[in-house]
Amino acid sequence: MKKGRVTIKDIAKALNISASTVSRALKDHPAIKKETKQAVVKLAKKLKYHPNLLAISLLQKKTHTIGVIVPEITSHFFSTIITGIQSVLSPAGYNISISLSNESYDEEVAIVEKMAKSQIDGVLVSPASSTKKYKHFKALQKNGIPLVVFDRDCPGLNVDKVLVDDYDGAFQAVEYLIKSGCKNIAHISGPPELSISKHRLNGYIDALKKNNMPILPENIVHVAGFSHEDGIGPSESLLKSQTPLDAIFAVNDSIAIAAMHTAKKLGFKIPDDISIIGFDDEPHSSYFVPALSTVWQPAYSVGMLSARLLLKHLQDSEEISGYREEIFRPELVIRTSSKEI
Known part of the structure; x- marks a missing residue:
């Protein structure tokens, strides 16, 4: 027997039968004799024959x-x-x-x-x-x-x-911050062209509008990506601004964690000085100190x-x-x- 992948032709040659007979025997075709089926199956197992899935795919067009x-x-x-x-x-x-x-x-x-x-x-x-x-x-x-x-x-x-209703998740988060007494809430938004960024930004804006709170352009910054590193610069620019913030709603948990890291570095106490809420509910978010409030997605x-x-x-x-x-x-x-x- 040749080295390499075993084919139906190899089994057919060894048993001195046609390749089509081997193929039908492996499919338990009723027209094939029981003895032939048993011989084919036994040899196929011995030679560790496996069907060529690519060939089958081409035949089935799937x-x-x-x-x-x-x-x-x-x-x-x-x-x-x-x-x-x-x-x-x-x-x-x-x-x-x-x-x-x-x-x-x-x-x-x-x-x-x-x-x-x-x-x-x-x-x-x-x-x-x-x-x-x-x-x-x-x-x-x-x-x-x-x-x-x-x-x-x-x-x-x-x-x-x-x-996922990103608008609703953002609205819930920002309205909670308002009800908890926060007066100056910033938003670190995602890349502006992305649908989830737009929906979460709109949820933030509408929650402020509903509660008759001002929408300040300087309180909205965008990140280039969604990693922790992407959030450091924008969170620093917000926390170092002349207008004191008391809350940040971030587009996702990694950006929120970057904001927490920056806030601690700058001497803010969380949540006494500033509340922070993320989005996604990543498993590690609950293990930070303090544990991150967030929006869970299914x-x-x-x-x-x-x-x-x-x-x-x-x-x-x-x-x-x-x-x-x-x-x-x-x-x-x-x-x-x-x-x-």
């Missing part, structure tokens, strides 16, 4: 692989979403191929093009912060590859979407529902009319980085 594109994977939020996706797709017989856009539109376009060429069955994507055009997503749809967008919206793109559920919507497109023989947009409501989690009401 790869049973789903592409998942996320901006990054280091945060608990995206890793939990991926776990939710896996919990639905794996039992359904699908593998997932995870790619990182690193918040780059160009990388995202390149990933989508590669996935389309590899005949991927479907795509789940959380768009990069720099994604403003959706031509690459529309190209997938034209090629018959179903697409579901999660977490970050693509306004005007007609696809199924699974989102990341696992976002992943599960996104996968289920995509699976529906893949399994339904009839074309699905219309698109679904599912929005989860987040929950405010109060810990010791903010004052009690």
